[in-house]
Amino acid sequence: MEIYTVGGAVRDELLGLPVRDRDYVVVGATPEQMVAQGFRPVGKDFPVFLHPETQEEYALARTERKTAPGYKGFVFHTDADVTLEQDLVRRDLTINAMARAADGTLTDPFGGARDIDARIFRHVSTAFAEDPVRILRLARFAARFPDFTVAPETNVLMQAMVAQGEVDALVPERVWQELARGLMERQPSRMFAVLRDCGALARLLPELDVLWGVPQPEKHHPEIDTGVHVMLVIDYAARQDFSLEIRFAALMHDLGKGTTPADEWPSHHGHEARSVKLLETVCSRLKVPNDCRDLARITAREHGNVGRAFELRPATIVTLLGRCDAFRKPERFVDMLRAAQCDHCGRTGFEQRPFPQAAYLEAALQAARQVDAGAIAAQHQAQPQRIAEAVQAARTAAVAAYIAVNR
Known part of the structure; x- marks a missing residue:
């Protein structure tokens, strides 16, 4: 029995990054031998075992064979005679197909260390084409390691996979899982660049893909192109270390601009409502x-109003707060303001510009929340139909008082 550290742990060590999780491959063992040594079996599709003390995962070396479309259509073979190289060749990228023995010896049959030095994502073998999830994983790795580029032959292979319909076989839950993980990486725009280059974005998120080539007014958007703008927005959100909810809202906020008739460009009147539908x-x-x-819904609908915050009358601000359910969910409203900040700063040359509208509306919400709606309701017990109007008036007066002092 021989045990090797494999995959991301080896890659990250060579990159000089901290290793969070370690995966192990066991060569020359049977399931019975693993159990006899105290390992607990947990694998559903192929033998994976938890170490009796560390609870880390140990998988038996295996080969696989494609039997059906999609990422679940595989049959796995594990046996004591499966070699380490046979196990590594089924992996996705050369940088993930290395192994390190207990004595420190590196096994690198496919040039992973060389590709790390060159900052290249390269597929190990044509078996890459059998699993469409690998396109999403590569794109996610691009967001994590933005200085890496995709090898031309790997991009050609991914284009062929898209053309053959492999991407269409992906289940929605897995697509969302990978997109969400990619949005939380260092530079999310790189994920979408990789997906666009191979044609996968048009299949997975056509509503987003059509934004490239759609112009906006240069006065407000020096980058002009809507797709470029959205990528600047999500990268800004990543630099602020914002949550997944905010990053997704930032990604989705301008979808409606992709449906603006070309003869109306570069204006996009009414794009907010169209964005919500998309x-x-x-x-x-x-x-x-x-x-x-x-969060994405209220951001798509209201980001323009947030940008015009200083032009809004007190009553309009209170109506906005009510429409966003800000009195019941103030934290979500604040997150929407952060997503609107991303929209503002995600423009060429705007990255360091202040966005005081966010603090202004957050303070207006705090002022309006000081109104005791319960006390007002008690005062109007005889005329309950007037309660909502009275609460609205009191909140408007509170916002007006705040504005009078702080505008």
């Missing part, structure tokens, strides 16, 4: 979690 379609198709969907 967002609902995306969230339904990819089974996006409700918290991400809900």
